[in-house]
Amino acid sequence: MRHIYRCPLRWADMDAYGHVNNVVFLRYLEEARIDFLFRPDKDFQQGSVVARHEIDYKRQLVHRHHPVDIELWVTEIRAASFTLAYEVKDGDRIYVTASTVIVPFDFEAQRPRRITAEEREFLQEYTDDADGTADDGEEEAVAA
Template identity: 85%
Template sequence: MRHIYRCPLRWADMDAYGHINNVVFLRYLEEARIDFLFRPDKEFKQGSVVARHEIDYKRQLVHRHAPVDIELWITQIRAASFTITYEVKDPDQVYVRASTVIVPFDFETQRPRRITADEREFLQEYTDDPKEPLKAKGEEEAVAV
């Protein structure tokens, strides 16, 4: 399953050529990520921090009044991090493909923490193939003997 965020384009997001500035896409990804992670029904209550961003710009997005869709899904879940993958797109074209590595963080102790079972279950719903559970690196699959 994929999470879809309808991102409004703001006049101030434009560069001198009328295109959405490349740096603004980081904010768009942040808005989509917050919309995904901090919902009333499911939430990373202890917080999280960004460890890495990768962005591939595919084509320019011209400012307009209609929002752009940001689809996001989970491509990797490890013991203490997970990767969100995004596409910023319209139905007929992709403007940006990106990924972000997120580390769950305990702000009281100021330390990274492991993903909880509830968080893992929530993230699993948004993986490429939710029928195939993603294992943390080094986790062994139980084999019935």
């Protein structure tokens, strides 16, 4: 299953050529990620941090008054991190593909933490295993 976020475009997102500036796409991904992770019914209350972003620009997105769709899904769940994939798109037209590695984080203890059973269950609902990238159960070390 994929989470879909309808991302509004803003005048300030535009560059001098009327296109959405490439840097703005990182904010769009952040908005989609927050919409996905921090919901009243399910969320990462203990916190998380971004460990890595990868973004591939496919085509320019011209500023307009209607939102762009951001599809988000989970591609990997490990013991102490998970990876989200994104497509910024209109129907079949893809503007950006991206991925983000996220590490659950205990802000009180100031260290990474393991994914809880409840968080794992939530993330697995959004694992897009059509391409065989479902959770492999691989364990990884957590900094003490």
